[in-house]
Amino acid sequence: MSSKRKLPVSYSSQEINTDSNVNKSESSSRSNTCRICGDTARIINYGALSCQSCKTFFRRNGFRPDSVRLCNFDKCCEINMQTRHTCTACRLAKCFMMGMSSDLIRKEDTKKLKRTSSLKQNSTTDQSTSQDITVHTVLQIVTSNTSNILHSDQSSHFDSQWTLLSNIVHSHDTFSTMSQMLITVNSLPALSGEAHSIVINPIEIINQMCISMQSFISSSPDFRILTLSEQTSLFERNLHCVIAFYSTLFFRHTGILRIPEYLNAFITIYGSDIMLSLRHTSEQLDPDPTLIKIILIILAFSSNCLIVNTNKTMERDSLLDGTFRLLGSQNVYVELLWKYLISKYGYDESALRFTRLIQIFLCVIKKLAIVYTNNAIHRKILDGVTARTKQILANNENDRTLLWGKGFVSQFQ
Template identity: 40%
Template sequence: MIVGQILLGLTGLSISLYAWYVKQQRQRNPKYKALCDIGPNASCSRVLTSEYGTGFGLVGSLFGQNSMMNASNVYFGMIFYILQIIFGLIATPLFTKFALVTSTISCLGSIYLAYILAFVLQDLCLVCVASYAINAGLFWSNLRTIYSIIDADLRRDINRHKFGTTELCGDNASIVNYGVLTCASCRTFFRRNGFNTKEIAVCRFDGRCEIVKTTRKYCTACRLAKCLNVGMNPDLIRKEELTKIKRKPPATNFQESTEHITTTIVLNTVPQTSALDLVTHDSLLTSTDLLTISNIVHAFDTFSPVADIRRTIDTLHSSASNSQFDSQQTIQMLSSFSNCLLLFLSSTPDFKVLTTSEQRSLLQRNMFGLLSLGGMYLMRESGIFDTPENEMIVALLYDNDTIRQARLISKRLDDPILIKLMLVALAFSSNCLTQANHRNFDRDSLLHGTFRLFGSQNVYVELLWKYLNHQHDDYQAVQRFSKLIKLFLDTFKFSCEVYETNELYKKFIDIVTEEAEKSYPNVSRTLKTTRLFERLMRVYHDCMQIQQETDIYFTKQLALFLSSS
């Protein structure tokens, strides 16, 4: 439609230019005969030079013959067609409305001039008739464009606001499900969990979680409780679905073992997230996208040390001896973070297709960036920043001011799925090094081939954008994406500053990166209990010994100074 509008505008402009040429020639030479002058009652030149060919025969009577408004009809036509071309090139809703208004006015003018042509001048002007037809075509084209815009808006509003919003999470409701007006996501959630209340993990915030559209994925217990409170009835779940569950054949020992491990992982990971909760009828995410997101979330949760760290913290808090965190627990936590991210990255298909040397080069380049964002997220999910007592576990690496900054950054990591997608996209960046690193520079397999990473990264960035666009409208999605980029830059800057100013942290990060390269592809879940953990402990004891020797030296110097004075 837009292309047709532009073509009609160009045709109309060409006819207007020809009419202007005919009128100029007829005014110079009254005997001039144009190509469109085909008979006594079919003369374009006579019609164009008549009193109705200037100001439509009306402007002169209203504003005077010398008024600027009393211009040739040809000039009005040129301006009109140029505007139509511009409106067609800039296809915005506002310009489309202007195009319809101006084409409507032109059609009314065409009807008036057609009446003058037929009943007053009693002539047939081929140029005039052609311009009338073009004006009608432009009006029809603009009308169809407006109709398509209105139709699309109405369909979108019908799909999104068919019944208003649901009381459960505040999302746009689609239909009444199980006795309550709910969105598709909550319908799917309740169908899966309505009969499995005993398997739901207990809320770690005593059932005080707020269930809204952006937080409904975080706490299964509170979400299910709110489903029941607003009136969703488990008895209304289709009997066929319940029958399928009852008729499920008994699993083999291997299947039972696998399901037990998977269930344990899901129940022990706090907060719980499920990419399958994303399904809606108008989602931009395809079934393949949903499967990819589900695999990413499951892979991260499988290797996540959050449950172990939380158990360690809870054990220390509940211990009668009131034990305190020591260096071994801090180093073990850092080792588990590195192990989690390494196993998570190595489980992605895009990482597996790289050669072993390329995989090691990628780890060398991006391990610091992954630890910056992933480590901060894991600390948040482990509850390290929940209380001042928990923060003591990172006191070995961070001072009080650094812990405060880390706490502020961690509060912004509020979407687990978004962070996990960001980690995968970040893993395939060309470089996340903090400074020039000449170690093994000549053996970097990606030195002249980082373009190989762009395809993988683009896939995950596009998936991340689809997820954002699904969760929010276009404007909010752009805002969230911009904030996500700034969040990573702030996290990366924070880690770089700590890396430059904290010698112990710097050595830890260097060792973690080096061991990640050496351990791959023979990495396993026991990495944190082997060479990496031992090296980190040795570095810590060496630093502590140097610090003690330094303190003793300055103490002696101070004593000598005081005794001499």
């Protein structure tokens, strides 16, 4: 991640109005840009001109800066509208640097309590206003209790789930080729014309993505406890879709579709409409990579996440008749996904993020169905991957070492 950009100087104490509801004309004379993330902002909240998202974020985290998740990038994350949800530690640090103060949260709460008390004692108060305040208070209590339950759950089951999360992320990153792709992209200007044609090879890039996801799925004990025929069936059902969804993360992280040479190379195989649509989809993907990695393992153990029937005898295979074999894995990973969302983003934002992910996923599988049906080159690539995967599974049939996954979790229950 790039180094943190130079931050503007925070307001002086004379400029700060301690009331969060500052007159709009005063704030607009300063700016209409959030000092934390750059989004549209109209008023000063808790000591700094900020948008509603950053106001809510600071209210949720301002009292407990020591309890937020640590930064994984040496506290040098750039905070903007696209990345503000990625690193809690750097975003909170920037809030404080821009002049936000947790003391002003207490002052606002005190004012609200006094205002509520006054409304209750005033018999002429508009009843609808009182109801709004009551509903708002109840929602705050529910949100607070949900957060407290998650953070106070210190059971071994809860701990093992976060161990499982760490294992998923580590396994993905171990087999991912995105870091190597970034190195290649950065060295591109220094390469000769002949080397360009070797490096900019879309078929090889797709093959590497396929190998990455095949290895990622195979490393789970949930996969290894299946029989050879069940493993083969699972890959035939889901590997194509997992690769397609992974490609959105791959293209966003590496940025290669913003490089004309790479984009044109992929267009020669898939056409401009598909590639421009995929580039747009990858840019709309949730900025939290951990979230995408959990989704990938959920898709891997789906009953069937490809809407095209690639195997005419699939309806007669044993895994389809006994999909209960997958239910344990599905339950564990879906529960992990939701707990991760709730603990990091709260209920409301989690619901919105999950909804957007579903929309993107549906868009991806729709495009995948079109490509697989109409593009012979793509079909040949993935059919070749499936054939090689079957051979690898057959060669490793006796290898049943558990690495991580549901089987790993059961040790702690």
